[in-house]
Amino acid sequence: MEDEYISISCIPLPTFIQGGYAIFDPGEMHPNRNDLQYFVLMFIVKGTLFIAEDGQNYTLKPGDNFILLPQHHHYAWRPVEARTEYYWVHFSVSGRWVQEPEPVDVSSKINIPTLHYFTPSVTLCLKKLQRIPDSEVTFKLINRIFKNSALQNNVGFWQAQQQFIDLLQIIQVKVKGESSYAQLAENIERYLRDHFDERITNASLGKQFHVHPNSIALSMKKTFGMTPNAFLTKYRLEEAAKRLLMTTESVSQIALDVGYNNIYYFSTVFKRYYGASPIAYREKFKKQSVPPSD
Known part of the structure; x- marks a missing residue:
């Protein structure tokens, strides 16, 4: 199950809802939930989190990035043994998505004529469990998202949404066949947008x-x-x-x-x-x- 991929249609785009920083002391357990309507991105910073989803147990360690599915049963299968800390991000998807052993193309719910619009793929592929590509950059971006969303104004809202899409781009499964120059340029462009100040x-x-x-x-x-x-x-x-x-x-x-x-x-x-x-x-x-x- 750790090699599962979540493929999401990006038309409409995923939307950032809210996020925070969770801390569990020894003996505490993650809440038992089965009705959360959002995807949950988890970025483990410290300790070890023992979490299960639909009967499958996972052991998450510092530097792990994990995704919980909406409307699925997740819970702790064991109390934490040491102080455990992680970032969590809720996001919503109104388009189609699937979880499969391999990335798959997911069509848009919106009919878009190719005469006026074309892109090689409208699918975002995220790995169920992976190592965070660059923890320092990722954690800094997450904190920027939280800071902008807390501003409670239009500028902060749009900035947080844009930075959330950039966060998804950091952790997405890279598309095969894209040139190294194009990949580097896209990473630079995203970095410039997120650090323009x-x-x-x-x-x-x-x-x-x-x-x-x-x-x-x-x-x-x-x-x-x-x-x-x-x-x-x-x-x-x-x-x-x-x-x-x-x-x-x-x-x-x-x-x-x-x-x-x-x-x-x-x-x-x-x-x-x-x-x-x-x-x-x-x-x-x-x-x-x-x-x-x-």
Whole structure:
């Protein structure tokens, strides 16, 4: 059963619901449930968790990533013996999904004409139990998801949903036949989106992905037609524009939020990209969104 794969149609996309950090002391047991309507992603940080699903026992250790199915019976088959800690993430799927010994293509519930839309696969494949590909990056991303979901505003909601999809991409079973350059570029693009507010260079990306900085730039150019720096600038400015219209944060705070420590440089780059200063952009488009009075 540990070699089972969960194949999920990504149209519609899976949706992040909620998450948290669980701690069990010696002698305690995971709750007994059979009516939870969500998938549960579990990322073990410390200790050993003894959990069962539909009569199958699993022993989860630090660095394990495990998935519980919705509307299936899961429970502890043994109390924890030492302090045990893990992240849990609930997500919902309204499309089709199956659990099988091998990944399978799952068709969309929505009829999409290939004349207007085509992608090689709309199926996300996740392994039932696997080692976390990169614990440090994964745990940092999970904490970002939790932080954004706790903001309770539109920006935080959409940011959390986007980062959740990135989390699924980290743990998904990789598609065979995809070029190494394309895989690297997709990983870089995802990393840039999730860390856009940090200082990032080709050298730091090279260390992160264990490749030469030249390979970083080449893979992005081949796959996305732009350098990492160009992609990062574009993404930061789009985030800034969104926050200008969806929040009341000051321009200086937004500049910091999207990775610019110098507000004057931020304003210069923003004006070059959008043709208006951040203040003028906010005033122009916020006025357009106000309905005329009777």
